[in-house]
Amino acid sequence: MLLLAIIAYLAITVGIGAWSSKLVKNSNDFVLAGRSLPLFLSASALFATWFGSETIFGASSVYLEEGLIGVIEDPFGGALCLVLFGMFYLRPMYRMGVLTIGDVFKRIFGKRVEFFASVFMIPAYFGYVAAQLVALSLVLGAVTDLSLLEGILIAAGIVVFYTFLGGMWAISITDFIQTTMIVIGLVWVAILVAQEAGGVQEILSQAPEESFQFFPEPDFTSWVNYFGAWIILGLGSIPSQDIYQRVMASKSEKVAVRSTYLAGTFYLTFGLLPLFIALGAKVLYPELYLENKQMLLPSMILRHGGLPVQIVFFGALISAIMSTTSSGLLAPAAIISENIIKPYFGDRLDDRHFLWILRLNVVFVAIIATIMASWESNIYELVAGASILMLVSLFVPLTAGLYWKNASKVGALMSMVIGMIVYLVIPNFELSVDAHIYGLFASIISMIAGSYFFPDKSKPNYELS
Numbered sequence: 001m002l003l004l005a006i007i008a009y010l011a012i013t014v015g016i017g018a019w020s021s022k023l024v025k026n027s028n029d030f031v032l033a034g035r036s037l038p039l040f041l042s043a044s045a046l047f048a049t050w051f052g053s054e055t056i057f058g059a060s061s062v063y064l065e066e067g068l069i070g071v072i073e074d075p076f077g078g079a080l081c082l083v084l085f086g087m088f089y090l091r092p093m094y095r096m097g098v099l100t101i102g103d104v105f106k107r108i109f110g111k112r113v114e115f116f117a118s119v120f121m122i123p124a125y126f127g128y129v130a131a132q133l134v135a136l137s138l139v140l141g142a143v144t145d146l147s148l149l150e151g152i153l154i155a156a157g158i159v160v161f162y163t164f165l166g167g168m169w170a171i172s173i174t175d176f177i178q179t180t181m182i183v184i185g186l187v188w189v190a191i192l193v194a195q196e197a198g199g200v201q202e203i204l205s206q207a208p209e210e211s212f213q214f215f216p217e218p219d220f221t222s223w224v225n226y227f228g229a230w231i232i233l234g235l236g237s238i239p240s241q242d243i244y245q246r247v248m249a250s251k252s253e254k255v256a257v258r259s260t261y262l263a264g265t266f267y268l269t270f271g272l273l274p275l276f277i278a279l280g281a282k283v284l285y286p287e288l289y290l291e292n293k294q295m296l297l298p299s300m301i302l303r304h305g306g307l308p309v310q311i312v313f314f315g316a317l318i319s320a321i322m323s324t325t326s327s328g329l330l331a332p333a334a335i336i337s338e339n340i341i342k343p344y345f346g347d348r349l350d351d352r353h354f355l356w357i358l359r360l361n362v363v364f365v366a367i368i369a370t371i372m373a374s375w376e377s378n379i380y381e382l383v384a385g386a387s388i389l390m391l392v393s394l395f396v397p398l399t400a401g402l403y404w405k406n407a408s409k410v411g412a413l414m415s416m417v418i419g420m421i422v423y424l425v426i427p428n429f430e431l432s433v434d435a436h437i438y439g440l441f442a443s444i445i446s447m448i449a450g451s452y453f454f455p456d457k458s459k460p461n462y463e464l465s
Contacts, residue, residue, distance in 0.1 A: 017162020030167030046263035060278035075271025077233035086260025102339030129369035178319030185316025193280035236391030241331035333361035392439030411450030419443025
C-alpha cells in the first residue's frame with residue numbers, strides 16, 4: 001500500500017510537469033517562469049532550494065554524531081545565505097533583468113569573465129544533483145528491492161521528465177505542493193516521536209550534552225573553522241544559479257525580497273525538525289542508529305510507524321528531494337545553454353531552438369550526475385563540496401563587482417583561478433584550518449591585487465540604485 005501511494009504521488013508530480021509545459025512559450029518561461037511568480041510560489045520555491053537529502057538524511061546523521069556544532073553549515077548556513085541574498089545581492093541583480101547569474105558576470109566584467117565564471121560554476125552542480133539522486137534511491141530502496149544504481153536511474157528519469165517539459169514553471173508549482181507535504185510530514189512525525197518518547201523534555205534530557213553545543217572550543221583554530229562552516233552555504237551559495245533563478249522568477253523586486261526572508265525563516269525553523277526527530281529516534285530505537293545513521297529516520301518509520309504516518313513521511317521525504325533535484329538540474333543547464341553555447345551562435349540562434357538546447361542540457365546534466373551518484377554515496381559531503389567550489393572562486397568576484405567600483409576584469413579572473421588553485425592544493429598539507437578558508441582568503445587578496453595592478457579603463461554598465 002505504501003508503494004502504491006508513492007507511485008501515485010510520483011505520477012501526480014509527473015502529470016503536473018506535463019501540464020505546466022503549456023505555460024512554457026519561450027526560454028524566459030523555461031528558466032525564470034516568465035518572471036511572474038507570486039509570493040507564495042516564490043517563497044516555497046526558495047524554501048525547497050536546499051531542503052532535500054542533506055537536511056533530512058545528511059544533517060540529521062551528522063547531528064547525532066557531532067551535535068549542533070556539526071550542522072552549522074546546514075540548516076544554519078543555508079538560512080543565512082537566503083537572508084544575505086535578499087539584503088545585499090537581490091536588488092542590483094534583479095534590476096539587470098538577465099537570464100542567468102553568468103549574465104550578471106557578463107554585465108559587470110564582460111564576456112571573458114562570464115565564460116570563466118560559468119565554467120567554474122557548472123561542475124559544482126554535478127555533485128549536488130548526484131547527492132539528491134543517491135537520496136531518492138535510498139528512499140526507493142527502503143520500500144522496494146531496488147539496488148542503489150536501479151534507484152538512481154529511476155529517480156533521474158522521473159525528475160528529468162517533468163523538468164524537461166515544464167522547466168521553472170514545473171519546479172515552482174511542484175515546489176509549492178512539495179513544501180506543503182514537507183511541513184505536514186515533518187510536524188506530524190515530530191509530534192508522534194515526542195509522544196512515544198514521553199514528551200519533548202524526555203528526549204532532550206536523554207541526549208548527550210554535546211548535542212546542544214552551538215559554539216566551538218575557545219581557541220583560534222576552532223573559531224576559524226567554525227566561521228568556515230557558516231560560510232560554506234552561507235556565502236558559497238550566493239553566486240549560484242539555483243538561488244538566482246528562483247529569486248528572479250518572482251513577479252516583482254518587492255516579492256523577491258520578501259520571499260528570501262520568508263524562505264530563510266522557514267528553512268531554519270523546519271530544518272531543525274529532522275534533527276529533533278533523529279534525536280528522538282536514537283533515544284527510542286538505538287539499534288536502528290547503529291545499523292545505518294543516514295537511514296535512521298526512514299527505518300524508524302517503516303518499522304514502527306503506521307501506514308498513514310509512512311505515507312505522509314515518505315511523501316514529505318520524496319517531495320524535499322525531488323524539488324532540490326529539479327532545481328539542481330535546471331541551474332547548470334541554463335548556464336551551459338546561455339553562457340557557454342549561445343555566445344557561439346550569436347543572432348543565428350532563435351528562441352525556439354534555444355529552448356530545445358536548454359531541455360537537452362537538462363538531460364546532459366542528469367547523465368553526468370547519475371554517473372557521479374554511482375561513485376559516491378555520502379550525501380553531506382557531496383553537497384558541501386558543491387558549495388565550496390563556488391565559495392572559493394565566485395563569491396568574491398560577484399561581491400566586489402556589485403559593490404566595489406574599482407573591481408576589474410583581471411582581478412575577477414585572478415580571484416577565481418587563484419582561489420580555486422589554493423583550495424585544491426592546500427589539502428596536500430596537514431593544516432588545522434579548513435582548506436576553503438585559505439581558498440577564500442586567496443580569492444580576496446587576488447581580487448584586490450589584480451584590480452589594483454590591472455584596473456579597467458571603462459566602468460560597469462549597471463546601477464545599484
